[in-house]
Amino acid sequence: MARFMVMAVAALCLAAGPAWAQKIEQGTMKRTSASDGPGMFNAYCASCHGLDATGTGPAAKALTKAPADLTRITARNGGTFPEIKIRRYIEGADEIAAHGSRDMPVWSTLFRSMDPGTVPLRIQALSDFLKSIQK
Numbered sequence: 157m158a159r160f161m162v163m164a165v166a167a168l169c170l171a172a173g174p175a176w177a178q179k180i181e182q183g184t185m186k187r188t189s190a191s192d193g194p195g196m197f198n199a200y201c202a203s204c205h206g207l208d209a210t211g212t213g214p215a216a217k218a219l220t221k222a223p224a225d226l227t228r229i230t231a232r233n234g235g236t237f238p239e240i241k242i243r244r245y246i247e248g249a250d251e252i253a254a255h256g257s258r259d260m261p262v263w264s265t266l267f268r269s270m271d272p273g274t275v276p277l278r279i280q281a282l283s284d285f286l287k288s289i290q291k
């Protein structure tokens with residue numbers, strides 16, 4: 157739990173890139189298996205999106221924009237889970253190029269610093285997990 161909170165705080169310091177990069181270098185980002193979608197969700201996403209993924213995690217209050225309800229992605233997209241869009245959103249590269257910053261961490265960068273070579277596998281496992289929890 158302590159590590160989890162460190163991660164949440166690190167994630168909130170999005171603008172201060174070097175601060176969280178440093179935390180990750182120090183090994184405070186919880187280690188997870190790259191194929192464990194639910195495990196990664198609990199470790200990295202639940203602080204904002206909530207353990208039930210509806211957007212009510214403990215760190216949500218501190219954000220300017222409310223974290224999305226991740227159980228209703230399919231409902232918001234006319235009944236189809238937009239897999240490619242969601243993978244790209246989690247990766248984050250497009251967003252940063254377009255807008256400079258966002259409240260949601262750039263997971264491709266974080267995963268690359270923690271465990272190089274597993275980024276596509278991790279993003280896929282997270283996307284598959286989200287697809288499996290649609291209401």
Ligand code: HEC
Pocket residue numbers: 167168196197200201202203204205215219221222223224226229232242245246258259260261263282
């Ligand atoms: C620091 C808080 C925070 C953390 C941690 C976080 N998110 Fe988010 N996430 C957000 C916010 C805020 C939004 C809404 C952003 C917006 O609409 O601009 C969002 C939006 C999303 C969306 C877009 C949903 C849609 O319908 O477009 C996806 C997918 C998502 N998050 C997945 C994840 C995953 C997977 C993780 C963990 C690897 C994660 N998030 C961790 C804050 C967070």
